[in-house]
Amino acid sequence: MSHTIFKFKSTLLAALLCSATAAMAATPASPSVFFGPTPYLSSSDIPIGFYSAAGATVLDNLEDGSLHSSLIGSGGGSVLAAGFAGIRDSVDSDDGVLNGTCGPQTAGRCVSWFNGNGNSGATFTFQGAGALPTAFGLVWTDGAGTVTFSAMDADGQSLGSISSSSFPDGSFAAGTAEDRFFGVQFAGGIRSITIKNSGGGIEVDHIQYGQMAAAVPEPETYALLLAGLGLMGAAVRRRNRMGTNRALD
Ligand SMILES: [Ca+2]
Ligand SMILES: [Ca+2]
Ligand SMILES: [Ca+2]
Structure with missing residues (x-):
């Protein structure tokens, strides 16, 4: 008899734990979180909390004249190498000095990604081996009008977008x-990111990705886990007590 009761309780406990696990699995994936636009003069301006403690897996400043092999760039633009001295606009630190500029005055450096049509913008798609990045970003360095940044998941579904027109200074110099x-x-996982602006051309730099810090479980998940553990503890206590009673009988 007691064996049957124990078996029933074990089944009940297993069912409860299963339902708690199922509830955790059924919790929708955390939504995408957008960062920016925030001022950026060097990689030390990557927002706190954007990457896990390991930092970026790849941060391409384009200074070697090509896009990193794990990325495909599309939208009509390309790496803007030497020869476009009048319109290059790179991240400030890429010439080795934080001085408010990185551009034509610095021979052979200050390379960016440029598209003469800001409306086509620039898309960077991850094609590397292994898991997709869970943190993916870039630095907008020139353009005009409203700037819009968006992203796609592994299946090509939109992860949303953010827009702002408050920061472009309207100058094509290298400020x-x-x-x-x-x-x-x-x-x-993020398959690709896209940036566009509604006026003029567009320049970007420091295309980068890595893994985000592990998500902190939602409070409801903790509650379910604790409830499951509590049930298990109660069942074990009851089983021990029944065992003691039987021994006394
Ligand atoms: Ca500089
Ligand atoms: Ca650069
Ligand atoms: Ca600029």
Whole structure:
């Protein structure tokens, strides 16, 4: 008899634990989180909390004249190498000195990604081996009008977008005070990011990705886990007591 009761309780406990696990699994993936636009003069301006403690896996400043092999750039632009001295606008630190500029006055350095059509913008798609990035960003360095940053998940579904028109200074020189970081985190993996602006051309730099810090479980998940553990503890206590009673009988 007691064996049957124990078996019933074990089944009940297993069912309860299963339902708690199912509830955890059924919790929708955390939504995407957008970062920026925030001022960016060097990699030390990556927003706190954007990457896990390991930092960026790849941060491409384009100074070697090509896009990192784990990325495909599309939208009509390309790496803007030497020869476009009048319009290059790179991240400030890429010439080795934080001085409010990185551009034509610095021979052979200050390389950016440029598209003469800001409306087409620039898309960077991850094509590397292994898991998709869960944190993916870049730095907008020049353009005009309203700037819009968006992202796609592994299946090509939109992860949303953010827009702002408050920071472009309307100058095509290499000033860096307007330069802004944009990024997105998504635990389910990010396939690509896109940035566009509604006026003029567009320049970007410091295309970068990595893994976001592990998500902190929601309070409801903790409650379910604790409830499951509590049930298990109660069942064990009851089983021990029954065992003691039987021994006394
Ligand atoms: Ca500089
Ligand atoms: Ca650069
Ligand atoms: Ca700029």
